[in-house]
Amino acid sequence: RKEVEQDPGPFNVPEGATVAFNCTYSNSASQSFFWYRQDCRKEPKLLMSVYSSGNEDGRFTAQLNRASQYISLLIRDSKLSDSATYLCVVPDNAGNMLTFGGGTRLMVKP
């Protein structure tokens, strides 16, 4: 099992829709989790950090399910500008590296 796995998508959704992605991880000892957003040919930008059960910032909600070892990212009221690749990052089995999942591509259509 890969250390961090994501559904590559693409997820094609209309504007205004709610969409959710999951990220599964193998290191049960992980304490911190991060969602990054990456636009085409740009650097990853931090979207949300998750240190406990979840986090919410406006239209974005991240939730952690430790029992099933996944974190989710929920985007409400999708905007065209939300179109990007969303990368999940979890410290690896050594507990001290930032390992990226493969990313999930989101396309929001008018």
Next chain:
Amino acid sequence: DTEVTQTPKHLVMGMTNKKSLKCEQHMGHRAMYWYKQKAKKPPELMFVYSYEKLSINESVPSRFSPECPNSSLLNLHLHALQPEDSALYLCASSQVFGRTEAFFGQGTRLTVV
């Protein structure tokens, strides 16, 4: 200020050239990273410096040579690269190695001809 600055933004080099990529941060972060990213793939970790010491080398070929002159600067020296080394090279920094979020520079888009 969450800025990580990388130079140059674009670089074209021949297979016999020697060049260097530079990265700078002034956030007081003590961990700095080099990642390589190919098109449609996630960033792959290359090197990690923690408190100015190399702590992780992900079996990167010796034609890539990292250097951390001080806590704010990180260099990546390139020599005798191959065309398959063409990629986006990203620098990142974080407060403490692996335990807090990392912030990325804009990257250097490298083309080896």
